[in-house]
Structures are given as C-alpha cells and as structure tokens.
Amino acid sequence: MLTMIGKRLMFAIPSLIGVVIVTFLLTRALPGDPAAYFAGPAATKEAVEQIRKKLGLDKPLIEQFFRYTNDLAHGDFGNSLTTGQPVAAEIRNRLPASAELTLLGLIVSVVIAIPLGVLAATRPGSWVDHLCRVTTTAGVSLPVFFTGLVLVYVFYFRLGWSPAPLGRLDVFTSAPPTVTGFYLIDTLIARNLEAFRSALSQLILPATTLAIFSLAPIARMTRASMLAVLASEFVRTARASGLSPSTVIVTYAFRNAMLPVITTLSMVFSFLLGANVLVEKVFAWPGIGSYAVEALISSDFAPVQGFVLTMAVMYVLLNLVIDILYGVIDPRVRLEG
C-alpha cells in the first residue's frame, strides 16, 4: 500500500514540473505590463522602468524562470503585488476559507442528493423521481452568482434572517486562533461559542448556494448508477432470497453503486474549490478563487502561478485519495500504478 502511494506520487512529479513551466510561460504571455500597472496612474516612462527593475522584469525570460524555480524550491512563491503579501502565506490563509465553504456545501449537497437519487432510482416515474429531475435541472441551470444574489436579497435584505454578507465572520467578532484554519473547528477549540455561531451563520447562505449548484451531478449520478445496479442479477437474487428491501438497497445495491458517485464527488469538489469565485465575490469571502481572479486581472504573476500550482497538487492528492477509497469500497479494484 505505502509503496503504491509512493509510486503514485513519483508519477505526479513530471506533471507538476509541466505545470510549473506552462504557468510561468502563460503568465508571461498575458497581455499587459505589470510594471506600467503598478507604477500608478501618474507614472513617467522612467518611473515605469524603475518599477520594472525592482520587480526583476527587465531580466531575460530564462533568468527569470531559473530565479522563480529556485525560489520555489525554497518554498518561496513570490510576492503578490495586488495585496502586497507573500503568496505562500496568502494561499495558506485563504485555502482553508475556500475549503471550509466548499466542504460544507458539498456535505449539504450530499445529504440531500444521495437519498434523493436513491429514492428516485427505486421508484422510477414516481413523484420523487420527478422531484429529483426538476431540482437537479433547476440547480444546474441557475448560475451560482444568481442563486447567491437571490439568497442574499431574500434572506438578508428582505427578511433580515441572515447576517450581512461580509465574509467569514461578522464585523465585531474576532477570528479564533488558527489551528486548522476552519473557523467552525477553531472556534470550538477556543470554546468561543459566539464566534462559532457567527461563523456558522455566515456560512449558511454561501454553502447553500454551492449546494444547490452541486446537487445536480451527484443526484443524477446516484440515480443512474443505482438504476443500473438494481437491474443487475445479484440484486434480483437477493430479492428472490427474501431479503428485506432495505437490506437489498442499502447493503447490496448502494455499496455497488457508490464507485461512480465517489468519482463524481471528487470531480465536483475539485471543480467547486477552484470555480466558486463567483460565490466568493458575492459573499465577500476571502477565498482562493477570488484571489486568483483578482491577480489575473492585474497581471500579477506570482499569485496566479501559486494558485495553479496549489490546484495541481490538490488534484494529485485528491485523485490519490479517491483511488484509495475505491479499494476500500470495492476490494475488486486494485490500486496499481
């Protein structure tokens, strides 16, 4: 098992090197001149040149690349010009914010989508099936920023039930000491219930927004794969042997239907993590997606490179975890390099 994981990680190295080279070249190929941008509105040509020199952008590309990889090897992702902070520290602070939101959204989504999919598959053509179809279609057809804005409008602006969409905590609550970076956990560790409640209530609307969006693929996949499994021979045999319907569905059918669902989950998770930019924008969430987009807008190379690299590493790790999970769920699947 361990050698297997080691082997898998070894295979990931060439792709990571590829990612480093490609992001470096791509960011350099972007139109726009960071020196001119950061020299400010009132800059003369000389001022722009001075800034260029300070940023090291006057050096040949190959030298810039070696300097960049050398810094990377020392764990230095460079400095962001838009926020003025080291990229590594920013990603470390922002990744948990995105991860907490995405995980919570995913959990809400799974709790609703999987039972919905299972029920729909066991009673095809019934009202549950139709409900599943309509909910999922509606979920994917509504763009996330729209759902987010509607939720803010209704639950914050109109009804006043939800707190102001001001990020992870309300203004007068201070952040708990960082242990995991997940406020829900950190506030509990610090036994600060006030902050816990604040963090939770801030999370509800954005997590719901994400959940509505990710319902569709999970519920559809659960339904489809359950339908296939329920039609298979071992289920018929189980039924014929007089096992109770719940045993048949939960123990035999569901476990076998889970593999494609897990694959979908991993895809949805990694997709949401990078793509919930719009939700982050709507809820002023200090996450990693909005960070990357802002950096891109101002041709700020370092954060973009850092973001892509982090995402690549996350994908590699996520795939590894999924593959291990496969083996646990279905012993027939062998984890091989």
Add this chain to the structure above:
Amino acid sequence: MKRRDFLKSVSGLAAGAALPAMPQMISSAYADARSETLLIVSEGGPNNLDIHGVGTNVPGYEVSWNCYDRLISHAMKSGPGGVPYYDRDKFKGELAEEFRIDDMSVTFKLKKNAKFHDGAPVTARDVKWSLDRAVSVGGFPTFQMSAGSLTKPEQFVVIDDYTVRVDFLKKDKLTIPDLAVIVPCIVNSELVKKNASEKDPWGLEFTKQQTAGSGAYKVTKWTAGTEVIMERNEDWVGGPLPKIKRVIWRMVPQAGNRRALLERGDADISYELPNKDFQEMKANGKLNVVSLPFSNGIQYIGMNVTKPPFDNPKVRQAVAYALPYQKIMDAVMFGLANPMFGAPADKATEVAWPQPHKYNTDMDKAKALLTEAGYAGGFETTISFDLNFAGVNEPLCVLVQESLAQIGIKTTINKVPGANWRTELNKKEMPLFTNVFSGWLDYPEYFFYWCYHGNNSVFNTMSYKSAEMDRLIEGARTAAAAGDTATYDKDVKGFVDLAYTDIPRIPLYQPFVNVAMQKNISGYQYWFHRRLDYRALVKG
C-alpha cells in the same frame, strides 16, 4: 410534480438552512462598540500601507492620509451644497506649529508635543529623513514631489531639533501645495531605520505592513483583500481629537451587496457604487448621498493627432459636433456629473479649469465639416476604453459609436483590460478612446502641462504638439511663480481657447465623487485625493 410544489420545496430548503442564523442577539457591549466604530465597505483595499512603497494603490493612499501627518495641510471652506471642501489656497500647520515663506525657502517650526505612535517625539531629523525618502525612492512618490520642484535631498535642511527649512530650486507656485499632498508624509525615521536592511535602505518592506507615523489613526490589523482595522491615536496633536474611535474597513466586491449593507443599516459608509445606485439612493432619501465634482478632473474623448484622419482639425471638430453629450449625461451618468459642453456662443473664456467648451450635438454641422475635410463618405476606426471602469466606459462608447455612425464614421469598440490600459496609453497608438484625468493640484497650468504640453507625458494621450500651446503653458507657469496676474490670466485663457479650437481631446463632463452614508454620519470633507478623511467624521 407541479411548478408550485417545486418552488415550495426549494424555498423551504433554503429557509430551513437560514433559520439558525435568525436569533442574532445584539448585546449591549456590541451596541457600544458600534456607536464608536465606523464600518466602511468598498470594492478594493490597500496593497501597501505606505504611499512611498512600490506600486501602492489608491486605497493605500487613504490609509496614508489618515495614519500619517504632513507638515502642512489645507484649511476647509464651504463647497458646493455646503459640503466642506478643501481650500486650495489656504494652508494650516499639521505637524508644523508655524511656517514662514521667504523668497527662496520656507521654514517650518514643529509642534514640540508631537509624538509618533510608539511614543518617540517627532523631530526635524524625522522630517528631513522622510522628505529625503520621498524624493529618493523613485516611482510615483518621487514623481509627485518633482511636480512641485522638490527633487533633491539637499533642499531639506535641519536647523535645530524642531526647525526645518525647505529650499526652493526655482520659483514654483506648486511647491507649497505639493508639501500638503499625501506623499510628503512624516515617517518615524528611527523606528524604520532599525527595520531597514542594506537591500532596502528606506525600510519600505517594514512600512508596507505597518504604519509608522504620528497620524490620527494607526492600523492595528490588516488582512490584505479582506479588511483594515484602524484605532484612534489618543495623543494626536495634528488637530482636534477625532470622534471615531475605531474604523473597520471591509472589502465587499459586489456593488449590489454594498448597497444592501447600506440600506439595511449595517454599513456606515460606501463609495464606488454604480451611478444608477447613487441616483436611486438619492431619490429615496434613506441615506445621505454626497456628490461633488472631481477637482481638476475631466472625462474626455481623445484622438490621436499624429495619424490620419484625426491629424485633421476639421475631422476633430466634426467629431466634437457629433458626440451625444446630453445622452451620455442622462443615460450613463444619471445626471451625476457637470456638463463640459454647450457653453453659449458669446460666453467669454474664464481663467478657470475645467470649463465647458462651445460644441453641441449638431449632426448637420458635423457632416458639413467632415465633407470639408474630404471624408464625405466617412471612415472606419476603433474606439478603445479601460475595462476597469467598464460601468461608465462601455455604455458611453456604445452611445458614441451609434452617434458617429450617423455621420458615416464606423467604429469598432476595443475593450482593453485594466492591466493593459496603461501600456496601451504609453504606446500612443489608439486612434480614438475615452479616458479620465484628474490632477491632485488644482491649477489649470498643472492640468495642461500634463495633458497638452509637447513634452508628451503619458497623459498627453493624443500626442498633441503645438509650439504655441507650449509657449502659453510655460508663460502661465512663469507668470504664476512671479505673481504676474495679468500675464497669467491672458495665458490661461489663451491655452484654453487653443485647446478648444484645435480640440485634440473633447471634454464630456466633470465626474462626481459619490459617497453614500447613514443619516447619523456627518462631517464628510472633500479632499483633492477624493478619499475619506476619518478625522472629521462624526457618528450619532
């Protein structure tokens, strides 16, 4: 499955999720904290707390303004609508107790009780070090200092512990005003020197992350891109102690949410909202909305005069007659701007800037001028704008495109990403574009020097060159320094007239700074930098 059932199930789900948030208790401590705290929401935040830093952005200027002191500042006067407005011509001491302007120098006596945030006294050495720093670090701060002929460290002389003299290189009317802008702020030199390194002799890395000044506020927490928290400096001597104890400045990227926060009463102040929102908020009267014109600022249509067809003044005049000025005012600005067009034909040119030109939308005249210039059949060109300000620029360009099509000028709209805009401006190749320029120092000759002078600065976006124009601008600058009002007036009128006959850039309007705040907030002051001054604000 009925649509109604579906809607019910979805909204039921969302309501269930939102319920636990409902009992949001407001404890009394919380209420107290609120009454002395100002919550500001805006789109962007600072990237550097020190204006001397590399590439400090505009929100960073706001931090510098409130957390650092300058030797002198402007006095206030009553502006449009009774809103306090900085007085361009009146100065008062901030760190300086008194100052004396001589023929070729100015001497400042410092307030003896002034202290930096860490308790160290503000001395003449700090002043010299800070001004040396501003003229030496390069980039924007050095450029801004040079606008007032402040370029050499030798100009700043320490007389004794509490007296500093600034020597003039030449007579320049802009030297004193330039000492009252944001850049010449006084930094705690001992503290910063301790944290400087060989690679970074001016300690820019240190002051980027924390404030080291003597100003009315100090930054206690800064999370880039998320929030800035500032606490009042109880020992501030630059003016009366501010009423607001704590300022929390949160970044809320979504304009709709900023408005919702204001209307729900959760945020105290916001700016950078779409004009339509400001106009609606003004109309419904629940909030105070202050709108004041940018001093020395104009949104314009520029034309590259080095290349045909815009090298022909007749073509430029034709365009000036073909622009849909009033439509832009109504549909793009929602009335929140001062028109810069359609002055009566017999109106005499004033010694002021900005002032409206005499062109009006007149398609027949435009058509005739275009025919006269030899372009009866029209021509094709592109109109470019900066996507960072797409909210105004995009509808504006669409209106211009539609209007120019009526005289046969076919335009393609070219949207330039913000990061790329300055590069494009520097190349000076865009044939037709819209842009905005506003100068900190509110003097006509300052504006013209940057925008029309033949030395072709970045802001002379049209690459306009005219010996007569240069002569008039230089004349006005010399006359201003010498105090020769008659020549000054003549030259200013001269260059304004020339700019409007040659019309390389067509002013559209003078934009407004819009700030929306709760009814219980008072004391807003307009400053040349257009950012908030927390020191004068009062809550309750």
